[in-house]
Amino acid sequence: MKLYYKPGVCSLAPHIVLREAGLAFSLEKVDPAAGRTASGQDFLAINPNGYVPAFEVEPGFVLTEGPAIMQYIADQAPEAKLAPANGTAERYRLQSWLNFITSEIHKGFSPLLKPGTPAEAKTQFKELLARRFDYVAQHLARQDYLLDGGFSVADAYLFVTTGWSGFVGIELERWSALVAFRERIQTRPAVQAAMRAEGLIK
Template identity: 55%
Template sequence: MKLYYMPGACSLSPHIVALEAGLPLQLVRVDGKTKRTESGDDFLQVNPKGYVPTLQLDDGEVLTEGPAIVQYLADRNPASGLAPANGTLPRYHLQEMLGYINSELHKTYSPLFSPATPEPVRQERKEYLRKRYATLDAVLAKQEWLLGGQFTAADAYLFTVTNWARHVDLDLSEFESLTAFQQRVAARPMVQAAMEAEGLLRKSA
């Protein structure tokens, strides 16, 4: 399988999930501006949407959208526990959480990365994010992971988007449980491996 990615972007989430599931993965870096891969291929020929993550299966089939990709990867190794079994209520809770992170957090960050966004809008978006994070902080105050005692694809997604906070000057230090969560995820060996592979961590000596 090939994962088309940009370092530190939302594609980090399926990258983590693939490693946690023990799945072989070929990384293909994409330039967000030129829409070209490192080898010069036209990324738009793979995914006309023009954004990552994009997963190309061994048979050439292409899957897009992070929440769909992480579930596909998790289902390749059910024993990993990264996604509850299909058809069960816990699986719908996973989809519920992935949807929340996708719509309420992920997309809210987008205008904060644009220098053209007016300051009043920027502040409104930050306050919106803090309110949404307060909900998740309350969940994490009661349990180690978003769905309880098992690390899942939802945790990889939350970790990924929350890492963006420092890049847009969003102070989340008030959320102690969220901060502890970020530290727990960052300490996982497969998370460190994914971040190192994307150049987000210095390689061990």
């Protein structure tokens, strides 16, 4: 199994999940702007959309889109309890959180990271993200993780996406429960290992 990634972006979430799952895998860095991988492959031949993550399960079977990749990984290591069993109410709660994070938080950062977005528009997008953070923080004020059963793939995804806040001028200190959540997640050995492997920490 191989994860195609770019340091610090959304591909960090499945990278963390792979390490949490204890599965054997390899990494290949991608330059999406150039459309090439570190070994010189045409990345568009791997993922025609041109963005990471892409996850090669085996030759000819490549998954794209972080939430799908993370659920696949979790299902390969059920003993790690990174996702509730398929068909259960908790699995649907997990999918609800993954959809919320991908559509309301992950994509909410996109216009803020584009230099051409007008300042007035950026202010509006920051206000929208703040409302989403209000919702998440209220939930995390009641429990340590997004799901009742403990750490899941959704927590890895939330950790990664909220980590972009400083790059766009959003101070997380106003959401103490979210700050405490991030501190909890960052101390996990798998998270430390993934961040170290991507050169994000020493």
